[in-house]
Amino acid sequence: MSAEDKSRRDRIARQFIEAIPHARELGMALTEIGDGMAEIGMDYDARLVGDPETGVIHGGAVSTLMDTCAGAAVMSHAIAPAATATLDLRIDYMRPATPGERITARAECYHVTRSVAFVRATAVDGDPSRPVATATGAFTLERAKT
Amino acid sequence: MIRRPEPVQVVKQRRDATLQRLVTGVPYIQFLGIKIDRRGDELTGILPYADKLIGNPALPALHGGVTAAFLEVTAIVDLTWAMIWEDMEAGRLTDDTPRIPLPKTIDFTVDYLRSGLPRDAYARARINRSGRRYASVDVETWQDNRQRPFAKATGHFLMPARDG
Numbered sequence: 001m002s003a004e005d006k007s008r009r010d011r012i013a014r015q016f017i018e019a020i021p022h023a024r025e026l027g028m029a030l031t032e033i034g035d036g037m038a039e040i041g042m043d044y045d046a047r048l049v050g051d052p053e054t055g056v057i058h059g060g061a062v063s064t065l066m067d068t069c070a071g072a073a074v075m076s077h078a079i080a081p082a083a084t085a086t087l088d089l090r091i092d093y094m095r096p097a098t099p100g101e102r103i104t105a106r107a108e109c110y111h112v113t114r115s116v117a118f119v120r121a122t123a124v125d126g127d128p129s130r131p132v133a134t135a136t137g138a139f140t141l142e143r144a145k146t
Numbered sequence: 147m148i149r150r151p152e153p154v155q156v157v158k159q160r161r162d163a164t165l166q167r168l169v170t171g172v173p174y175i176q177f178l179g180i181k182i183d184r185r186g187d188e189l190t191g192i193l194p195y196a197d198k199l200i201g202n203p204a205l206p207a208l209h210g211g212v213t214a215a216f217l218e219v220t221a222i223v224d225l226t227w228a229m230i231w232e233d234m235e236a237g238r239l240t241d242d243t244p245r246i247p248l249p250k251t252i253d254f255t256v257d258y259l260r261s262g263l264p265r266d267a268y269a270r271a272r273i274n275r276s277g278r279r280y281a282s283v284d285v286e287t288w289q290d291n292r293q294r295p296f297a298k299a300t301g302h303f304l305m306p307a308r309d310g
Contacts, residue, residue: 019203020200020201020202020203020209021197021198021199021200021201021203021209022198022199022200022201022209022211022212023201023209025198046173047173047174047176047177048173048174048177049172049173049174050172050173050174050248051172051248052171052172052173052245053245053247057174058172058174058215058218058219059215059218059251059254060174060178060211060212060214060215060216060218060219061174061211061215063211063214063215063218063254063256064209064210064211064212064214064215065211066211067209067210067211067214068201068209068211071210083204085202085207085210085258085261086210086256086258087257087258088255088256088257088258089210089214089255089256089258090253090254090255090256091214091253091254091255092252092253093250093251093252093253093254096250
């Protein structure tokens with residue numbers, strides 16, 4: 001990939017996050033972007049608590065982080081898609097995220113066809129050796145008109 | 147001796163207060179602005195439109211994560227509601243009852259059928275099975291047309307340990 005392609009990809013991926021009102025609202029930040037992969041972090045926020053007893057973040061907020069990260073991974077793929085949308089997404093919640101800790105999701109497009117991208121994602125908190133959640137999904141792949 | 151039915155306002159007040167306690171206690175439900183409408187024992191989730199819920203400003207469309215969260219919230223509230231219904235009806239839930247424990251999501255799978263439009267959404271859950279330990283719930287959400295859901299989901303939940 002040329003330097004020009006790389007900077008173009010980085011720009012698109014960053015805009016992808018910045019242009020999403022709900023991702024901004026949750027304070028998501030893109031920390032890494034590669035060919036068909038992305039990493040996005042989200043700080044602990046008391047507004048996102050799902051269980052007031054424990055202070056654990058709601059699964060829905062983790063879903064949103066995973067979905068956004070998976071979408072960013074699709075957009076950063078070398079074929080440079082024009083757009084993407086989630087077809088389906090399955091999240092497995094392995095353990096509650098530790099209250100107070102930042103959650104980081106990493107997603108990779110492990111296979112793409114002409115019109116579909118298959119994505120895997122993992123979310124971790126302060127202890128990366130024990131994932132909080134994993135996700136798999138299928139995304140639409142709209143190719144840029146040539 | 148035949149017990150007289152309780153006055154309707156007593157029954158309604160108790161049900162609505164319990165539901166309120168369930169919903170207002172969760173910050174994330176408030177953050178998304180989700181309301182729960184009750185008709186007898188049937189609950190409907192309502193997600194009033196807000197600009198901050200947008201995921202694709204070009205279309206515009208609701209964020210897929212918001213749709214997933216709305217479905218998951220509706221499933222959890224519905225499951226909790228079914229779990230406490232008998233105790234509530236029997237008047238065993240009082241203001242002194244400790245906080246109602248919530249089921250924990252094991253997995254959640256969302257099928258996105260069409261994009262969520264920038265307007266209010268509604269959701270209803272159906273409990274496939276609720277055992278002592280595990281539960282399976284289907285939930286779907288629609289906007290203008292009940293016959294055209296824009297997303298459906300199935301989730302599995304771990305039920306809180308209960309006394310008795």
